[in-house]
Structures are given as structure tokens and as C-alpha cells.
Amino acid sequence: MKTLTYPYTEAQVRALVLGEPVAVSGLVFTGRDRLHKFLHEGGASPVELRDGALYHCGPVVVPAADGTWRVVAAGPTTSVREEPYQAGIIARHGVRVVIGKGGMGAATREACQRHGCVYLQVVGGAAVSLADRIRRVRQVHFLETFGATEALWEFEVSGLPAVVAMDAHGHSLYEEVTAASRRELSRLLARQEAGGRW
Amino acid sequence: MTDGWSQTLLELIRRTSCDLPQDVTTTLQARLAAEAPGSRAQATLQTVLENAALARQRHAPLCQDTGALTFFWHLPYGTRTDHLEHAASQAVAEATRCGWLRRNTLEARTGQSFDTNVAVGAPVHHFEQADCPDVTVWLLQKGGGCENMSTQFSLPDETIPAGRDWPGVRACLLQAVWQSQGYGCAPGILGVCIGADRAEGYLVAKQQLLRPLTDQAPEPEVAALEARVLREANELGIGPMGLAGATTLLGVKIAVRPRVPASFFVTVAYMCWACRRRGVRAGAADGTVCEWVG
Incomplete structure (x- = not known):
């Protein structure tokens, strides 16, 4: 399995092949609805997003007695809600890696191709397994304004397991599956013996 | 938190x-x-299975989206509900402190977090009274990703197309699975209500998610539809997390309710694979546990 290490370079990202498993190691920033809207409206990022990874994740974190944070659960949230904002953020901030689940739309796919970015899927709901790959919480931003779930957390991760679901060459696994399942749906709905009864 | 009901409900949330x-x-x-x-x-x-085992072993939430909390209460006739609601609020706040629940409750307009997960309208309670000696309470924790995939059809619907008949309902359910793709964390479970009005349809559909995957609807034709939609949805090839495969659904649970002549709703509550539902039967007075269910 390939490993992507921070800082994530355009060369690293362009070399990834659609569908291949990959492990992410290094710095990852969480960001979800509040952060995306904030950046989209021109808000200043408190961290350098260039060559960075943005993880669509709102973790469960518990403050420890020594002032550090313990990450209990940290799986992905549904990425497509950020579709109106993501392409612009990739273009403006130079994000190299977007991590989430469920996939994103055509605008993000095109932005990945144009600017050299990749969308990785991690397994939705696998929150404890994924939290295990977080070695350290470096810092948290917007804790007061966005709340703990929507805040921007700086995680140091090691071997975060993911799949290349949208590559930097204009391909998307989701578009393939959506189209293939649409054909199956049409076939099922057209079945002559479809008529059951009450 | 010394009250017996608070302790019982805290353990219900943890489980x-x-x-x-x-x-x-x-x-x-x-x-x-x-x-x-x-x-x-x-x-x-x-x-998914490794994660479930880890979560169980560590007493950690298996998904970070610990969901909207909905309590379904079955009470002996005449039971007061105010102290039960109060105990639930205490248990929710404590479970949040323990890290079993995420800070997951927002003021709708401003997005400000209610950090205890307790507010007017949260958690949600549904009470039913019956001739029973003890209280049985079920908790459903449904995350936002799958809740966003829940949907309601009004038949006839020419866009699918779906008429007011058995094939029409089947078509709606397959359409609901298709349009959910991997967004709701497939493989999912469908809770379905055929009939009712819009509000009741969503409630009854959600209640079906409390049924075990092993049961089937009591009416043979409805049970047949459950089995058929499950089999056919898995032919769609959407697969776990929407990246292709043979497992798109784990179960289909359908209930039927009366409707008015003008309306024919088919309501779908889409649940992710992390189907968090548990129940407990406990003494009405002090919440002493009789039996864990689910």
C-alpha cells in the first residue's frame, strides 16, 4: 500500500490511481460545514492549508486532566454537503487531499484534476478504528465559535487507511457506481414479473 | 446522578x-x-466489524455521529412522565461528559452548540401507555448522514414511475436505495411506512428501525415485499460505503397504516449500518433493571 506523507505534494497526489488503497501519515486538519462556509465567504484560515489535508470529520473529543485532548471517535462525515464550497477552497488554498465519505460532485472532481488534489474515502462509522490512527492533537481552532464538533482540529495521524475514490485525473468511483446502479435499477423496474399484489 | 432512572438510562445510552x-x-x-x-x-x-468490536471493548461510541437521541417509552397506565424526562436529560448530559455522546445538539439558527446535548426538544421522547407492569424504553441513535437520506414519496409519482399499488411501492423503495448511494453509510436498513399522513409516516417508519433484522412483517404480502426489496436492492451493486459490492442493504422493515383517499405516502427512514438501538425493561418507580432487550 502506498503511503502519503505530509507535506502532500502534487507529484504524490498525481501518482495515485483510482481505487487503490492508501495510508495517510502526517498532519490532517478537520473541517466540516461551519469551516467550509466560513472559508468560502472569505474568512482567513488559521492554518496553512497549502499542501495539506482537509478531513470532513467532527470528532468526539474529551478533555484530559493535563489540558490535552483525548480523541475517542473520529470517522468521516458526508462530504457532499461541502460540494458548493470545496472546489473554490481547493483552488484558493491549495488543499492537496480531501478525506471524507460518500464522495463529491463534478465541480470538486474538476478542481482535483485542475489543481492536483485527490479525494480519499475512509470507512464511514469506523470511528474508533480511525481515532486509533490519530497520534496527537496539535491544536484546535474555532473551538468557541464553531463548537467542538465543527472546530478545526490539527491531528497528527499515522497510517490512516483510505481508498482513492476521486483521483487527480478527472475520475470518480462514485460516478461509475452511480451509473452502473442506475442501469440495474432500470432493469429491475422493467421486470415483467414485477407485479406482486397485496 | 444518584436517581435510579438516571443510572439505568445512562447505561442504556452507553450500550x-x-x-x-x-x-x-x-x-x-x-x-x-x-x-x-x-x-x-x-x-x-x-x-466495520473490527470497529464494532473495538467500540464494544473500549466503551467508545462506534460512530462519532452519535445521532439524534429518540426515546420510545412504553409505560403502565397512569405513569407520570416528568421525572422520566428529567432523568433522561441528566443521563444525556452525563453521557456527553463521558464521551459516549458527541456535542451534537445545535441551536438551529445560529449553530451554537448546546454542549450538554440537552435543550427544549432534545432529547426527543415518545410515550405510549399500555396494560403492562413495567416500563420498557427503547433508544434510537440515528446519525445525520443517514437521516439526510430519509425520504417520502407521494403516489402516484411519474418520475419513478410508481403507481398506487404493490409494484409502485416496490419501485419507491428501490429508488430510495438508489438515490442514497453511499451517502447514508451503506449497507443500510430501511424503515418504511406505507400510508398515514406525512408526520405519522416518518414516525412509524423510524419506529420500524427498532425491529430486529431477523423478524418479518406479520402480513404475508408485506413480508414478501420486505424480502424482495432486500434481495433486489442488493442487486443494485452500490455496495458498502457506495464503492460497489453485493451488500447495499441489511434489512427492510415495513409497516402499513390507514390513509385518506387523496393521499398515498410511502415514507422511508434510512438507517446506516451503525444501527444503534437498544431497550431496557425496568421498574416504573425507580428504574431498577429487569431485562436488557435488543
Whole structure:
């Protein structure tokens, strides 16, 4: 399995092949609805997003007695809600890696191709397994304004397991599956013996 | 938090959040064999099962989206509900402090977090009274990703197309699965209500998610529809997390309710694989546990 290490370079990202498993190691920033809207409206990022990874994740974190944070659960949230904002953020901030689940739309796919970015899927709901790959919480931003779930957390991760679901060459696994399942749906709905009864 | 009911409900939350029901685990294990060896789908299901085992062992929430909390109460006739609601609020706040619940409750307009997860309208309670000696309370924790995939059809619907008949309902359910793709964390479970009005339809559909995957609807024709939609949805090839495969659904649970002549709603509550539902039967007075269910 390939490993992507921070800082994530355009060369690293362009070399990834659609569908291949990959492990992410290094710095990852969480960001979800509040952060995306904030950046989209021109808000200043408190961290350098260039060559960075943005993880669509709102973790469960518990403050420890020594002032550090313990990450209990940290799986992905549904990425497509950020579709109106993501392409612009990739273009403006130079994000190299977007991590989430469920996939994103055509605008993000095109932005990945144009600017050299990749969308990785991690397994939705696998929150404890994924939290295990977080070695350290470096810092948290917007804790007061966005709340703990929507805040921007700086995680140091090691071997975060993911799949290349949208590559930097204009391909998307989701578009393939959506189209293939649409054909199956049409076939099922057209079945002559479809008529059951009450 | 010394009140007996608070303690019982705190443990109910812990079990619900951290311990995937056995029937769901068993079904996921069975579906592993249905996926091609070495496939992405099989690897995804393996990760899901490993995560469930870790969460159970560590008392950690198996998904970070610990969901909207909905309590379904079955009470002996005449039981007062105010102290039960109060105990639930205490338990929710404590479970949040313990890290079994995420800070997951926002003021709708401003997005400000209610950090205890307690507010007017949260958690949600539904009370029913019956001729029974003890209280049975079920908790459903449904995350936002799958809740966003829940939907309601009004038949006839020419866009599918779906008429006011058995094939029409089947078409709606397959359409609901297709449009959910992997967004709601497939493999999912469908809770379905045929009939009712819009509000009741969503409630009854959600209540079906409390049924074990192993049961079937009492009416033979409805049970047949459940089995058929489950089989056909898995032919769609959407697969675990929407990255292709043979496992798109784990179960279909349908209920039928009366409707008015002008309306024919088919309501779908889409639940993710992390189907967090647990129940407990306890003494009405002090919440002493009689039996854990689900």
C-alpha cells in the first residue's frame, strides 16, 4: 500500500490511481460545514492549508486532566454537503487531499484534476478504528465559535487507511457506481414479473 | 446522578452508542461471505466489524455521529412522565461528559452548540401507555448522514414511475436505495411506512428501525415485499460505503397504516449500518433493571 506523507505534494497526489488503497501519515486538519462556509465567504484560515489535508470529520473529543485532548471517535462525515464550497477552497488554498465519505460532485472532481488534489474515502462509522490512527492533537481552532464538533482540529495521524475514490485525473468511483446502479435499477423496474399484489 | 432512572438510562445510552446490536453484527458477518474475496467491499465490511468490536471493548461510541437521541417509552397506565424526562436529560448530559455522546445538539439558527446535548426538544421522547407492569424504553441513535437520506414519496409519482399499488411501492423503495448511494453509510436498513399522513409516516417508519433484522412483517404480502426489496436492492451493486459490492442493504422493515383517499405516502427512514438501538425493561418507580432487550 502506498503511503502519503505530509507535506502532500502534487507529484504524490498525481501518482495515485483510482481505487487503490492508501495510508495517510502526517498532519490532517478537520473541517466540516461551519469551516467550509466560513472559508468560502472569505474568512482567513488559521492554518496553512497549502499542501495539506482537509478531513470532513467532527470528532468526539474529551478533555484530559493535563489540558490535552483525548480523541475517542473520529470517522468521516458526508462530504457532499461541502460540494458548493470545496472546489473554490481547493483552488484558493491549495488543499492537496480531501478525506471524507460518500464522495463529491463534478465541480470538486474538476478542481482535483485542475489543481492536483485527490479525494480519499475512509470507512464511514469506523470511528474508533480511525481515532486509533490519530497520534496527537496539535491544536484546535474555532473551538468557541464553531463548537467542538465543527472546530478545526490539527491531528497528527499515522497510517490512516483510505481508498482513492476521486483521483487527480478527472475520475470518480462514485460516478461509475452511480451509473452502473442506475442501469440495474432500470432493469429491475422493467421486470415483467414485477407485479406482486397485496 | 444518584436517581435510579438516571443510572439505568445512562447505561442504556452507553450500550446504544458503543455496542452494535448482535443481530446487526451477525448479518454483517454473513454478508462478508457474499462479497468477492479481496474486494474493496469485503475490506470495508471487515473494517466495520473490527470497529464494532473495538467500540464494544473500549466503551467508545462506534460512530462519532452519535445521532439524534429518540426515546420510545412504553409505560403502565397512569405513569407520570416528568421525572422520566428529567432523568433522561441528566443521563444525556452525563453521557456527553463521558464521551459516549458527541456535542451534537445545535441551536438551529445560529449553530451554537448546546454542549450538554440537552435543550427544549432534545432529547426527543415518545410515550405510549399500555396494560403492562413495567416500563420498557427503547433508544434510537440515528446519525445525520443517514437521516439526510430519509425520504417520502407521494403516489402516484411519474418520475419513478410508481403507481398506487404493490409494484409502485416496490419501485419507491428501490429508488430510495438508489438515490442514497453511499451517502447514508451503506449497507443500510430501511424503515418504511406505507400510508398515514406525512408526520405519522416518518414516525412509524423510524419506529420500524427498532425491529430486529431477523423478524418479518406479520402480513404475508408485506413480508414478501420486505424480502424482495432486500434481495433486489442488493442487486443494485452500490455496495458498502457506495464503492460497489453485493451488500447495499441489511434489512427492510415495513409497516402499513390507514390513509385518506387523496393521499398515498410511502415514507422511508434510512438507517446506516451503525444501527444503534437498544431497550431496557425496568421498574416504573425507580428504574431498577429487569431485562436488557435488543
